[in-house]
Amino acid sequence: MKSAAPVGALALIAALGAFAALAQIAEADRKSGSAFMSAQTQQMQHDDGTNPGMLSALDGESLWKTKTGGADKSCADCHGEAQTSMKGVAARFPAFNEASQTPIDLQGRINLCRQDQQKDTPLAPESRDLLALSTFIGLQSRGMPTAPPDDQRLTPFRERGRALWSQRMGQLNFSCAQCHEDNWGKHLGSAPIPQAHANAYPIYRLEWQGMGSLQRRLRNCMSGVRAQAFPYGAQEFIELELYLAQRARGMPVETPGVRP
Amino acid sequence: MRALVAALAMTAGAPMAPHAQVAPLAIVGDTIPQPLTGEMGDPTRGRAIVVDRQKGLCLLCHVGPFPDQRFQGDMAPDLAGVGARWSSAQLRLRIVDGSRLNPETIMPSYYRIEGLNRVAPAFKDAPILNAQQVEDVVAFLKTLQDPSANPMSNP
Numbered sequence: 001m002k003s004a005a006p007v008g009a010l011a012l013i014a015a016l017g018a019f020a021a022l023a024q025i026a027e028a029d030r031k032s033g034s035a036f037m038s039a040q041t042q043q044m045q046h047d048d049g050t051n052p053g054m055l056s057a058l059d060g061e062s063l064w065k066t067k068t069g070g071a072d073k074s075c076a077d078c079h080g081e082a083q084t085s086m087k088g089v090a091a092r093f094p095a096f097n098e099a100s101q102t103p104i105d106l107q108g109r110i111n112l113c114r115q116d117q118q119k120d121t122p123l124a125p126e127s128r129d130l131l132a133l134s135t136f137i138g139l140q141s142r143g144m145p146t147a148p149p150d151d152q153r154l155t156p157f158r159e160r161g162r163a164l165w166s167q168r169m170g171q172l173n174f175s176c177a178q179c180h181e182d183n184w185g186k187h188l189g190s191a192p193i194p195q196a197h198a199n200a201y202p203i204y205r206l207e208w209q210g211m212g213s214l215q216r217r218l219r220n221c222m223s224g225v226r227a228q229a230f231p232y233g234a235q236e237f238i239e240l241e242l243y244l245a246q247r248a249r250g251m252p253v254e255t256p257g258v259r260p
Numbered sequence: 261m262r263a264l265v266a267a268l269a270m271t272a273g274a275p276m277a278p279h280a281q282v283a284p285l286a287i288v289g290d291t292i293p294q295p296l297t298g299e300m301g302d303p304t305r306g307r308a309i310v311v312d313r314q315k316g317l318c319l320l321c322h323v324g325p326f327p328d329q330r331f332q333g334d335m336a337p338d339l340a341g342v343g344a345r346w347s348s349a350q351l352r353l354r355i356v357d358g359s360r361l362n363p364e365t366i367m368p369s370y371y372r373i374e375g376l377n378r379v380a381p382a383f384k385d386a387p388i389l390n391a392q393q394v395e396d397v398v399a400f401l402k403t404l405q406d407p408s409a410n411p412m413s414n415p
Contacts, residue, residue, distance in 0.1 A: 171383040172317070172368045173359075173376055183335050183366070189313065189320045190331035228380045 025181060025195055025247070032251060033194040036185075037260060041206070045258035053135060053204040053256025056128075056211045060136025063129055069120030075133075078117060086140040091147045091253050094242050096154055103157050103238050107134050107213060125232035131211040135202045138255030145252060146199050148245040157235075161243030164236060170227030176240075179221075191260075197248040198241065200257025207260065214241060281386050282373050290361055291349035296371070296391035306400025309393055310339075316389070316397065321367070325409040336367065341407025351398045355389070370394060 034042055044050045064075045064082055079085040093106040104112070110133050111122040123130035148154075166177045179188070180196035187193065201214040208216075215237050219229040230236045285292055295301070309316040311329050318324070323332040324339030342351065353360065357369040370389045389397065 167377065169376075169378045171376060171379045171388060174366065174368075178366050186335045187331075187333050188335065189333055222378075223380065226380050226383045227378045 025184070027250075030197065030248070030251060031184075031195055032197055032199060032254060033259065034200060034254060034257060036192040036194045037258075041258055041260055045200075045254070045256075051204070051256060051258055053202070053211065053258060056132045056135040056202070056204070057139045057256060058136075059128070059132035060134070060139075063133050064136060069114065069118035071117060071119040073118050075113065078113075082137065082140055086137045088141050088144050088147070090134075090138040090255065091141040091144045092149055094154075094238050094245065095149055096151050101153075102235070103154055103242055105214075105238055105241050106137060108233065108238070110134060110137070126213060126216060128211075131202050131213060134213070135211065135256050138202065138253065141253040142255055143252050145250045146245060146248045148242070148249055154242060157239050158242040158246060160236075161239035161241070164240055165243055170222065170225035172225040174225040176221065196244065197251055198244040199248050199251045200254035200259075202255065203257040203259045205259045211256075214244075281390075282371060283391060285356065285371075287353060287360065288349075290353060291347065292352040292356060293349045295395055296352070296356075297395050299392060299395070301392075301395035301397070301399025303396070303400040303403050305393075306396035306398070309389065309397050310400060315393070317368070325404060325406070338407075339401070339404055340409045341404060343402040343404040344407065346401075348398050348402050351401050352394065355394050355397055355401075370397075 034045055037045075044052075048054050061082070067074045067077070076082070090106055093109065094103045095109075096102075097104045097108075097112070099112075107125070107130055110130065114120045115122055123133075164176075166175050168175045168178070176196065179193050184193050184195045198214050198217075201217070202211050203217070204211055215232055218237060218240060219232075222229040283296060286294055310318045310324070311326055313320065318339070319326065319329055319332045321333040321336040322339050323334060326332065346354065354367075356371040358365045358367045359369050359372075368388055371387045371391065371394050373385055373387055
């Protein structure tokens with residue numbers, strides 16, 4: 001072997017490392033997940049008459065006004081018209097929760113109100129009602145820019161989310177970043193790989209024939225690489241969500257999204 | 261590229277620790293010269309593994325000369341002609357553990373169980389392919405001699 005080879009190889013490795021570090025998607029190149037869909041599916045999302053997620057939002061609207069729990073109060077009893085009080089709220093979540101001193105996502109916030117204010121049992125993850133309420137609240141931010149709060153207390157959690165994002169996992173040994181930063185726009189089998197912006201959740205997914213939360217999507221990605229998915233509500237998911245919100249800062253909310 | 265492969269292989273000479281599911285490997289340069297099993301690889305079985313989206317998963321990332329297969333990925337090199345580009349011994353290491361040649365690779369290590377993180381219980385402590393399946397895949401890849409054989413890739 002020529003003695004120069006290892007030096008060249010090291011330089012190449014260093015170059016690869018630098019490339020990996022630079023791979024973060026530039027602001028001008030950011031694309032919503034809907035940009036990777038067929039024209040037909042885009043149309044379905046954009047037309048409220050055909051977007052199946054709107055049915056969930058309607059459900060949510062009636063739940064918003066329904067009195068429930070030991071307190072016999074509805075969301076509207078405290079918050080009034082969601083069209084005004086909930087405008088921009090979904091765009092800011094996850095946010096820091098004083099009581100627990102941890103970040104919570106929108107679904108976590110809804111369940112806190114349910115327990116503390118309405119004196120009711122929390123809604124189960126992926127339950128029809130929890131998806132409906134979060135879709136309805138998400139809809140009140142549609143078109144508004146994703147606006148993660150500038151709250152220093154979130155920083156360590158967001159940083160852990162960023163670390164998780166670049167950590168290889170599962171039997172197939174992939175990180176989120178390897179698919180969504182290094183290979184977005186390419187195809188995994190038939191599926192175009194999106195950039196993983198979480199600005200349209202909850203979504204109606206044709207494959208699920210139903211609504212699903214962002215955490216359901218993340219669990220799918222994790223089981224896809226044969227990793228043990230975090231349980232619903234896990235702190236790790238909130239941390240990933242914080243990092244995803246940061247990556248999507250400024251991108252318009254599209255809730256409810258439609259996905260193939 | 262050859263230099264990179266050779267240089268990295270120098271650091272990867274030590275055999276892996278023995279394990280119930282994965283036999284120790286004898287890596288020489290960028291190759292594993294010895295077959296992992298006593299039974300000859302079977303190219304027909306190998307093809308079935310390569311096109312199977314649960315077993316080999318190869319076409320999730322690779323295109324190849326498989327006119328009957330829809331939805332081939334575009335994340336990895338064309339498999340057409342790999343049998344002419346690489347020897348069986350080279351192909352074997354690339355399937356077993358390509359990360360020894362390129363630590364940044366996205367190609368899964370098909371015959372490795374160490375150094376993985378959060379593997380789902382159903383897949384824990386077993387390699388993606390067993391030793392015989394690796395040999396079958398290598399035997400099949402060796403039959404892919406024609407680099408222009410891929411009807412799916414653009415000229």
